[in-house]
Amino acid sequence: MNKSTQIVEAGLQKRYAKEKRFRLYGLISILISLAFLVILLADIIGKGYPAFQQTYVKLDVTIDGEVLGLTAESPEDKLYSASYSKVIRNALREKFPGVTDRKQKRALSNLVSKSAAYELRDMVVENPNLIGTSGSYWFLAKDDVDVFMKGNIDRNLPESDRRIKDYQLEWIDTLVAENRLEKRFNTVLFTEADSREPEQAGIRGALMGSLYTMLITMCLAFPIGVAAATYLEEFAPQNNKWVDLIEININNLAAVPSIVFGLLGLAVYINFFGVPRSTPLVGGLVLTLMTLPTIIIASRAAIKAVPPSMREAALGLGASKVQTVFQHVLPMAMPGILTGTIIGMAQALGETAPLLMIGMIAFVSDIPQSIIDPSTVMPVQIYLWSDSPERAFTERTSAAIIVLLAFLITMNLVAIMLRKRFEKRW
Structure with missing residues (x-):
């Protein structure tokens, strides 16, 4: 064996050793993450189960x-x-x-x-x-x-x-x-709204408030976000300064602190347009502003990932530009679009800061019956209970977190099922 071969083999052994260490480090990181997740969930469930x-x-x-x-x-x-x-x-x-x-x-x-x-x-x-x-x-x-x-x-x-x-x-x-x-x-935990008395306090009011708020956010953010992404990716003129300005602002809005959207909602929706304060309607409008950049960016990436051959084949068979986009490109991009929507909605579901600015931190003892009734949401309810001195509110705080996680998992599961359906179709 000549010297050059020995040098190559020694280099290969070092490289293989580095790869093994890298895989080991990755495995250790995953195990540590899982351990912390198990500890966190065990602590939440242990404290919340008695509630x-x-x-x-x-x-x-x-x-x-x-x-x-x-x-x-x-x-x-x-x-x-x-x-x-x-x-x-x-x-x-x-x-x-x-x-x-x-x-x-x-x-x-x-x-x-x-x-x-x-x-x-x-x-x-x-x-x-x-x-x-x-x-x-x-x-x-x-x-x-x-x-x-x-x-x-x-x-x-x-x-x-x-x-x-x-x-x-x-x-x-x-x-x-x-x-x-x-x-x-x-049963009181699921049938009653908030109360000053711990044994009478329930999450139904906050749960209905979250549901109404998420419905408004979904109904506004999803179509507007997909429409904006479709226009910017498929129809907007290239090398146009106004389009470039819009794209820069969308990217910047994705990094803006969420409380800024709360201030914007307070100034525009409540003070200027007179939308009722502390309602799911104004909460959904504010969370729509916050969620739109995430959905637009993810949707643009999904649309861009569609193979150009799909567009060329549709156009070659005589389809118009609009037909190509809506009948071929968007259905193929829908799994990625739904993934971005899941991320945006999950972020909105757990937000507290922007909702504090529009008054959804108020104590509400009634269950909202519509989008214009005073309400709070689950994250704010958890915040209010965690600040209460009574020992009984501690377990209700953890129980509300468990319900919020279950709500989030259910929402994500529905979105994943829809995504799988589109993947099977195409």
């Missing part, structure tokens, strides 16, 4: 007409305005007759959520014949009781270091022994 259960308390309630000042023939407005909270308090005091101290009476009332009075009211309004009867009913427990039942309050801590006092622990133990406390699936 999908809620503690309920069973009370023996006497719907006393004298206490309420009602009869079965009372008009509906009086049925609504009666003080049902007195009936709930009486039921608790009958259960624990030894409680006489004013402070302990207040603490006893806090075993049950304030929503119990509204639930009882709705039952009486629906069936006034309940007045004067007695029965056992399940009501939402207060958030501190719920947190304790889920094991997040250590009863062995000194009384001064926990939110539940010793006498409250005795009451809870009595209720548990009599099977009057149980955990159920938390």
Whole structure:
């Protein structure tokens, strides 16, 4: 073996060794990324899973007409305005007759959520014949009781270091022994809007707000973005200064901080055009501005990737320019266009900063019924709950993140299925 061959083989061995190290580094990077992802998801699921259960308390309630000042023939407005909270308090005091101290009476009332009075009211309004009867009913427990039942309050801590006092622990133990406390699936989380009371707070309002906002964003950003990309790539004159200026501005807008779009929406849509503040309509308009550059850039890249032979074949068979673009080029580019749309919509779904500028951070306790009703969105709801001091809001924050991720995965899955359908067709 001559010297030159030895030099070549030594160089090959070094190159192969570098390639192996490079593959090893890549594998290690992937494993580290997956490890961090697993840790993150495990932490979110571990904290959010308890929020999908809620503690309920069973009370023996006497719907006393004298206490309420009602009869079965009372008009509906009086049925609504009666003080049902007195009936709930009486039921608790009958259960624990030894409680006489004013402070302990207040603490006893806090075993049950304030929503119990509204639930009882709705039952009486629906069936006034309940007045004067007695029965056992399940009501939402207060958030501190719920947190304790889920094991997040250590009863062995000194009384001064926990939110539940010793006498409250005795009451809870009595209720548990009599099977009057149980955990159920938390339907409130999915059926109610936001609330100041943790046990009554739900995500339905924010979920509907996100859905309306994303629908508006999709309906505006997708057709406008694809139309703009098609024009710039297929019909715009070449070497034109105005076209070049538009392309530069589109590329620059893709890198603009999202809060700038919020300021633009506040100045233009709300202050100039008078679009209602804190609504999915203005939120969708703002997110459309933010999403358009991403969709346009991705769509242009997908259109440019279509083989020139496809255009030439269509034109050679007598198709017009418009027919070639809309019947041949765009269908072939649709998988790439949908990929860019997925990226843009996923970015819009997780945005918070631009929506804060247009008032969607406001506390909204009603579920929006249309695009012009006041609303918030899931990322903003998560932000609001994460800033709340109550321990029960911590688990609801993680639960809302889980739902947001599921919403995002579902949206991406639908887009991927559409993309696969176009790929199979062509």
